[in-house]
Amino acid sequence: MKPNGSGLPTNHERETGVLGFALHAPEARRYNAPIAWGWEMVMKKLEIKNWDGFSGKISEIEKDASENSNAIRLFRGVTDHQHNLVPKIGRPGARKNPADGTQLSHCKDEERKMLELFKRTALPYLPYQPRNDLEWLAVAQHHGAPTRLIDWTESPLVAAYFAMEKAGTEGQPAIYVLSGTAEAPEKLVDEKPDVFSWTETYCYRPPHISPRIQVQRSVFTIHHCPSSEFNPDNLEKWVFPKGPTCFEIKRILDRVGFNRASLYPDLQGLAEHVGWCYKWGRF
Numbered sequence: 001m002k003p004n005g006s007g008l009p010t011n012h013e014r015e016t017g018v019l020g021f022a023l024h025a026p027e028a029r030r031y032n033a034p035i036a037w038g039w040e041m042v043m044k045k046l047e048i049k050n051w052d053g054f055s056g057k058i059s060e061i062e063k064d065a066s067e068n069s070n071a072i073r074l075f076r077g078v079t080d081h082q083h084n085l086v087p088k089i090g091r092p093g094a095r096k097n098p099a100d101g102t103q104l105s106h107c108k109d110e111e112r113k114m115l116e117l118f119k120r121t122a123l124p125y126l127p128y129q130p131r132n133d134l135e136w137l138a139v140a141q142h143h144g145a146p147t148r149l150i151d152w153t154e155s156p157l158v159a160a161y162f163a164m165e166k167a168g169t170e171g172q173p174a175i176y177v178l179s180g181t182a183e184a185p186e187k188l189v190d191e192k193p194d195v196f197s198w199t200e201t202y203c204y205r206p207p208h209i210s211p212r213i214q215v216q217r218s219v220f221t222i223h224h225c226p227s228s229e230f231n232p233d234n235l236e237k238w239v240f241p242k243g244p245t246c247f248e249i250k251r252i253l254d255r256v257g258f259n260r261a262s263l264y265p266d267l268q269g270l271a272e273h274v275g276w277c278y279k280w281g282r283f
Contacts, residue, residue: 044236051249057238058156074152074178074203074219077163080171081239089146090226106227108196111148118145128209133195134184138206138220142213148195148226149204152178154217161258163240164250173240180234181221198224211265254282 048054061073076085088094089111095104115133118140123129130136141149153159156175163173184193184202201223208214223230240246253259261273277283 043231046236046238048238048240050245051252054156054160054238054240054249061156074154074181075156075159076150076152076176076178077159077161077165078174078176079163079166081174081237082171083174085150085176085230085235086228087146087148087150087223087226087230089148090223090228091146094146111226112196114145115140115147130209132190132192134189134193134204134222135206135209137195137222138204138213138218139210141220142210142218148223149220150223150230152203152219152221154219157253157256157258158216158263160249161253161263164246164253167247167250169242169246172242173246175238175240177236177238178221178232178234181232184222195222198222200224201230212263215265216263251282 046057048057065073090106092103095107095110096102097104115136119136122139126139130139137147137149141147141151159175163175166173181201181203184204188198188202189204201221204220204222206213206218206220212218221230240249259273260276261270263269264272
């Protein structure tokens, strides 16, 4: 029993990480969402100072993976380390009252209607018709629609590109690293899975039905309660410094082929990339 009368970490333990290794309390909630675990999980946080430190962590992960096939990790880059892991459809502001603009909570029935609207109207733009709601959600997510999915990638370099997208000018970038989340059972991923009735959060590896999904090595977590923050105990955060270090990492990523053109393989992605090259004289 802790001095605070519970089995939970004390405030001092949360803030100082005295539990034995580099821990800290997650930052103040940016999204006012319920926490499924009932208290704020203590998350391992690592400070990455430069490209050498980042590449060193990648080497460690590769060694772990070669020694243990179950040590596979997923990565998610965010431009500000205070961004919490809440699916877009469950965040405050995702729904509003048209009468007065006040926020409305997540509604599963409205979510279903939105997906049906996307399915009816997206076909002219797709070279391939998704087979079920899981695939439809993956396509919708990758093109900006609010869904109960959160994007991850198998590549730490892809995650780093998205973390450095604003080059540390609007917050301190970070990469979330996730391990051990169960993949959706085959019996759930059938021809017509009722994603909206799932009672657990699962990992889903979609077929390469979109060029973006393929080049970004996309994986998703599908959240049974999309208004709750995803904060499991197998999650850690790599935090990068603001400023010049981020731009240096972004330039290195571009040099090794991770940029807007390669990760958004269409004319818009190419146009945005050549605009960035013009801006910074990278010819």
